[in-house]
Amino acid sequence: MTVAVKALFFDVFGTLVDWRGSIAREARAVLEPRGHAIDWLAFADAWRGEYQGAMEEVRAGRKPFCKLDVLHRRNLDRILPRFDAEDVGEDDRRHLNLAWHRLDAWPDVSPALARLRRQYLVAPVSNGNVSLMVDLARRNSFTWDAILGAEFSGDYKPKLAVYRDAAEAFDLTPGHCLMVAAHSDDLAAAAAAGLRTAHVARPDEKGKGRGETAPEIDVDFAAMDLRDLAEKLSV
DSSP states (O other): OOOOOOEEEEOOBTTTEEHHHHHHHHHHHHHGGGTOOOOHHHHHHHHHHTHHHHHHHHHTTSSOOOOHHHHHHHHHHHHGGGGTOTTOOHHHHHHHHGGGGSOEEOTTHHHHHHHHHTTSEEEEEESSOHHHHHHHHHHHTOOOSOOEEHHHHTSOTTSHHHHHHHHHHTTOOGGGEEEEESOHHHHHHHHHTTOEEEEEOOTTTTSTTOSOSSOSSOOSEEESSHHHHHHHTTO
């Protein structure tokens, strides 16, 4: 018999917030007044493109755990020369690095998250650090019951301990928890950790038609967006 879901855990980047459009906007706001004219979406893609490699250094034990803000800054310093922007000063680099704290939610997210919280415990299980999650929550009117994920566990998804630690934080078995994400690899890891899974389509996450329109693995729920997931969960 399937156990009842009691908690929903959410991936954040791409699933709840539009990192690509937001980073392009923030990069333009910082760099254009300094005389830089670049492909802002390409800049966002390049910055995000360094994400997994930087975390793998930590996951593989080659570097000690640090907050995602630290990795984002290392990655920013790495990509600026590619866009002939190595002259960007320290104050601007520091402000631009915090662009990840100023991402905008997809339109369906805030109202649907409020609906879901009426019936379930809700928390991000993200690779973002706590201060980043707090800033995104305040910006986009997300209300969480806890902030879990990488900084809580001291490691990065898709390490299985990150998902299991989240369940344990609520004194729940993994089977009582539903991982919600727009990325099949995230959901595959969550399932391997014993969690139930829900895929939310974000077909334009990485550009027009460059996101997942449907899960690439078997999941418990497949939804068009977060509103649709709320309907499927009868909230």
